[in-house]
Amino acid sequence: MSEASDVFSGTKPVEERHRFDEARLEQWMKQNVEGYAGPLTVLQFKGGQSNPTYRLNTPGRSYVLRRKPFGKLLPSAHAVDREFRVISALHGQGFPVARPYGLCEDDSVIGAAFYIMSMEEGRIFWDGGLPGMGNAERGAIYRAKIETLARLHSYDPQAIGLGDYGKPGNYFARQVDRWSKQYRASETEKIEAMDRLMEWLPATLPTQERTSIVHGDYRIDNMIFDAKEPKVNAVLDWELSTLGDPLADFTYLLVNWVMPYEGRSHIDGLDLKSLGIPTIEEATALYCAKAGRAGIPDLNWYFAYNLFRLAAILQGIIGRIRDGTAASARAAEQASRIGPLSTAAWNFAKRAGA
Numbered sequence: 001m002s003e004a005s006d007v008f009s010g011t012k013p014v015e016e017r018h019r020f021d022e023a024r025l026e027q028w029m030k031q032n033v034e035g036y037a038g039p040l041t042v043l044q045f046k047g048g049q050s051n052p053t054y055r056l057n058t059p060g061r062s063y064v065l066r067r068k069p070f071g072k073l074l075p076s077a078h079a080v081d082r083e084f085r086v087i088s089a090l091h092g093q094g095f096p097v098a099r100p101y102g103l104c105e106d107d108s109v110i111g112a113a114f115y116i117m118s119m120e121e122g123r124i125f126w127d128g129g130l131p132g133m134g135n136a137e138r139g140a141i142y143r144a145k146i147e148t149l150a151r152l153h154s155y156d157p158q159a160i161g162l163g164d165y166g167k168p169g170n171y172f173a174r175q176v177d178r179w180s181k182q183y184r185a186s187e188t189e190k191i192e193a194m195d196r197l198m199e200w201l202p203a204t205l206p207t208q209e210r211t212s213i214v215h216g217d218y219r220i221d222n223m224i225f226d227a228k229e230p231k232v233n234a235v236l237d238w239e240l241s242t243l244g245d246p247l248a249d250f251t252y253l254l255v256n257w258v259m260p261y262e263g264r265s266h267i268d269g270l271d272l273k274s275l276g277i278p279t280i281e282e283a284t285a286l287y288c289a290k291a292g293r294a295g296i297p298d299l300n301w302y303f304a305y306n307l308f309r310l311a312a313i314l315q316g317i318i319g320r321i322r323d324g325t326a327a328s329a330r331a332a333e334q335a336s337r338i339g340p341l342s343t344a345a346w347n348f349a350k351r352a353g354a
Contacts (some may be wrong), residue, residue, distance in 0.1 A: 115290035135276025150290035166243025186319025216240025
């Protein structure tokens with residue numbers, strides 16, 4: 001097991017600050033979750049920095065509960081109702097997501113809005129190098145990951161009841177504006193590269209050609225793979241999903257190929273050929289074939305944008321530590337990543353002509 005899988009995977013007893021009235025939850029589940037039969041045991045997942053996530057065990061089956069954090073929150077963040085809505089729509093299409101069981105927007109039940117979904121079993125890969133596997137399986141897992149993303153982008157949002165799931169207009173313009181505002185709201189020190197990016201990105205936006213459902217955090221450790229075969233059983237963590245430019249999702253995935261290997265999802269520096277992992281060119285060709293695209297524009301702007309956005313998200317976590325609402329004890333470690341991420345983002349911006 002890698003260090004990341006030790007830290008982030010599995011469950012632990014519920015932390016004191018994340019406790020809620022389990023009897024009230026059970027009462028709600030009896031009334032709102034089809035087929036529910038107790039007694040109920042509640043554990044907390046180690047991962048899930050943003051929306052605290054719990055494993056609910058009963059004698060017959062296990063469920064997952066995701067809730068908003070308690071306390072003061074940034075505007076528009078932690079919209080569990082949106083997560084529930086998108087997995088409900090996608091589950092209805094046969095896309096690999098957990099089964100949605102119920103949404104509760106009444107804070108009086110456990111102290112915050114939450115939803116319940118099925119507990120999907122299988123494998124979570126924390127290390128993009130997929131250690132301990134054969135080349136054929138590594139390649140098949142990467143292909144399944146890319147093909148599943150292309151499938152997500154193939155749905156017509158209007159046709160599956162998600163026509164109003166995002167705002168009209170240029171997705172990148174909205175995102176740059178959103179993350180700039182959240183960065184400023186959470187800012188703890190001045191970082192020159194972030195200031196430059198917030199000026200340069202909105203002035204150089206690419207044209208948006210397509211609109212699709214975008215996941216917003218599509219990476220290997222946000223997926224559950226089948227226990228035996230290289231097949232995606234469920235895509236997790238839809239908190240950042242909306243309607244937007246599918247290239248945002250795909251180029252976010254491609255960032256893994258250009259960021260140094262760190263034992264998590266990044267794979268730059270690994271000998272991909274000898275490991276059976278597709279190169280960035282092969283990954284792009286596969287996605288384009290499945291998504292019906294002739295090709296992908298110059299990637300440097302998109303890489304600058306994606307790394308800027310990551311830095312802004314991490315700054316938001318630091319802001320929540322400051323305000324006492326962050327869900328992970330490890331969140332404090334994220335602070336050291338913001339400087340290097342913003343520098344890497346600005347380097348890509350320079351390659352794109354900044």
